[in-house]
Amino acid sequence: MEPYTARALKVRKKNALKDFVAVAGPLGVTHFLVFTKSPSSINFKLFRLPGGPTLTFRVTQYSLIKDVVSSLKRHRMHEQQFTHHPLLVLNNFGLPQIHVKLMATMLQNMFPSINVHKVSLNTIKRCVLVSYNTDTQLLDVRHYSLKVVPVGVSKGMKKLLQERFPNLSRLEDISELLVKDVNLSESEAEQDGAHNILELPQAYAGRGNMKAQQSAVRLTEIGPRLTLQLVKVEEGLGQGNVLYHSFVHKTEAEVQEMLARREEKLRLKAERRRKQEADVDRKQQQREENRKKSLEGMKKKQQQQAQDSDSDAEDPGISEDPDRAGTSDDDAEYYREAVGEEPDKELFPKTEGGGVTSCSRGLFLSLQRAAALIKVPRPRSAVPDSMAAVAKGPTKGNCSLSSFSDFQEQLWPVLVLEFVVAVVGNGAALHGLARQAQPWHAGTIFACHLATGDLLYALALPALAAYYYPPKHWRAPLQPPLSQGP
The missing domain is CATH 1.20.5 (Single alpha-helices involved in coiled-coils or other helix-helix interfaces)
Structure with missing residues (x-):
C-alpha cells in the first residue's frame, strides 16, 4: 500500500476503532485494513470510510516477506520501488454475483486510478495480483517487483549492458565475450517468450529499453502471500446489516x-x-x-x-403627619421640666394657625432621635446625685462604701503572710531540687520551673501590701443611675 499509508500514526492499546475513524478525515484515510486473531483463525477486515461497507475475510494461508525472500535465489527489492503506488491486476472478477462485484470495487478503490494515456512507465515498479478462484471461492494475493529488459541481444552483450561489469580477466580479446558467451552461469537461462515480450510505447529506465523496441517484462515476487476467503459483507463500519454471509443463509x-x-x-x-x-x-x-x-x-x-x-x-423641610403636629407642645413642656426655663420662641416657632413649623419640628425630632440613640435618662432635677446623697444622710450606698474600705485595709497583712510563706517554701524546694544528682529527671525540671515561677510571683506581693497599707480613702464603685420614664 505504500506510499499512501499513515506510517507516522501512533497506536496505543486503549485506542478503539472510533478513535481512528475520528482522525481518518483530517489524514485523508479512505480504507482500514485490520487483522484480528482468534483461537481458531486469523481474520482480515477491510473497511471503507466513512460509511462502509465492511468486508470480512478469513486468512486460510499466508507467507511473510522474509519467507518469500529466503526462498528466492535472487530477490530484487529496493527503496525506490515504494515511492509510487503499485499496479493492480484483477483476475476472474467478471462474475455476476453481487459480492464478487463488491469485492472488485473495494479492491480497485484501494489504489489510485491510472490513466493509460498519460501514465509514465517509469513510475510503475510494482504489481499486485488478486486472483479469484470460482471453485474454492478463495482470493490469492501476490506482490511482485517489475523489471524490463531488452530482447534480441546476445548474452554477452546483456552482460556488458548491466550496471555491474563482468570479469574479463581470463579473456584475451573483447570479441571472445561476444562470440563464445563465456563467463555465464547456468542459472541465467532466459524464459522469455510471447507471454512477456512487448513493444515499449515509452522509453523505460534501464539500458537498452528504448521506445518502440522489443522488451521483456519480468516479475520477481516480493511478498507477502495471502489466501483469503470471504465470510460476510456488512453495512457501515462493522455494525450494520449483513448483506452477504457465506455460511449463514x-x-x-x-x-x-x-x-x-x-x-x-x-x-x-x-x-x-x-x-x-x-x-x-x-x-x-x-x-x-x-x-x-x-x-x-x-x-x-x-x-x-x-x-x-x-x-x-430625612429632609428637615418635609412636613410631618398631622398627628405629630401636636407633639410640639409636649416637647416645649419637656424643655421646661428639664431646664427650668421657658424655651425661646425661635426654638419652637409656631405657624399662624398656632402649630409648630415643619423646619423646627424636623430639627427637634432629629435631636430627639439622637438622644434616644445614646439613651440619656431624663433628670427630674438639676441637683447632683452626690449632693443629694449628702443631704439625705447615710444610705445604702454609704454602707457599701464603708464595708469596702474596711475590707481593703485588712488585706495587707494577708499579702505579707503570703509573701513570707511563698519565699520560704519555694526557696526550700529549690534547695532540695538542686542537691539531687544529675542528670535531672523531667519531673524534677518541671517542679523546679514551677517553684521558680511561684517565687517570682511572690516578689510582687510586698509592693501590693504597701499599696493597701492604711490609711486610705476609697471610693465606692459608681453605679449607673436608673432611667426614668417621661
Whole structure:
C-alpha cells in the first residue's frame, strides 16, 4: 500500500476503532485494513470510510516477506520501488454475483486510478495480483517487483549492458565475450517468450529499453502471500446489516423479521435522543428563568437598600403627619421640666394657625432621635446625685462604701503572710531540687520551673501590701443611675 499509508500514526492499546475513524478525515484515510486473531483463525477486515461497507475475510494461508525472500535465489527489492503506488491486476472478477462485484470495487478503490494515456512507465515498479478462484471461492494475493529488459541481444552483450561489469580477466580479446558467451552461469537461462515480450510505447529506465523496441517484462515476487476467503459483507463500519454471509443463509421471513427488529431499535434510539434533547432544552429554559429571577431580585434588593438609605437621611423641610403636629407642645413642656426655663420662641416657632413649623419640628425630632440613640435618662432635677446623697444622710450606698474600705485595709497583712510563706517554701524546694544528682529527671525540671515561677510571683506581693497599707480613702464603685420614664 505504500506510499499512501499513515506510517507516522501512533497506536496505543486503549485506542478503539472510533478513535481512528475520528482522525481518518483530517489524514485523508479512505480504507482500514485490520487483522484480528482468534483461537481458531486469523481474520482480515477491510473497511471503507466513512460509511462502509465492511468486508470480512478469513486468512486460510499466508507467507511473510522474509519467507518469500529466503526462498528466492535472487530477490530484487529496493527503496525506490515504494515511492509510487503499485499496479493492480484483477483476475476472474467478471462474475455476476453481487459480492464478487463488491469485492472488485473495494479492491480497485484501494489504489489510485491510472490513466493509460498519460501514465509514465517509469513510475510503475510494482504489481499486485488478486486472483479469484470460482471453485474454492478463495482470493490469492501476490506482490511482485517489475523489471524490463531488452530482447534480441546476445548474452554477452546483456552482460556488458548491466550496471555491474563482468570479469574479463581470463579473456584475451573483447570479441571472445561476444562470440563464445563465456563467463555465464547456468542459472541465467532466459524464459522469455510471447507471454512477456512487448513493444515499449515509452522509453523505460534501464539500458537498452528504448521506445518502440522489443522488451521483456519480468516479475520477481516480493511478498507477502495471502489466501483469503470471504465470510460476510456488512453495512457501515462493522455494525450494520449483513448483506452477504457465506455460511449463514436466511429466508425472506427471517430477513424481514431482522429488519423489523432493527427498525424498532432505531426508533427507540431516536425517541430516547428526542427525549434527551427535550430535557436539555427544558433545563436550559429553567436555568434561564432562574437567572432572570435572580437578576430581578438583586435589582429589587438594591432599590430597597437605596430607599432605606434615603429614608434614614430625612429632609428637615418635609412636613410631618398631622398627628405629630401636636407633639410640639409636649416637647416645649419637656424643655421646661428639664431646664427650668421657658424655651425661646425661635426654638419652637409656631405657624399662624398656632402649630409648630415643619423646619423646627424636623430639627427637634432629629435631636430627639439622637438622644434616644445614646439613651440619656431624663433628670427630674438639676441637683447632683452626690449632693443629694449628702443631704439625705447615710444610705445604702454609704454602707457599701464603708464595708469596702474596711475590707481593703485588712488585706495587707494577708499579702505579707503570703509573701513570707511563698519565699520560704519555694526557696526550700529549690534547695532540695538542686542537691539531687544529675542528670535531672523531667519531673524534677518541671517542679523546679514551677517553684521558680511561684517565687517570682511572690516578689510582687510586698509592693501590693504597701499599696493597701492604711490609711486610705476609697471610693465606692459608681453605679449607673436608673432611667426614668417621661
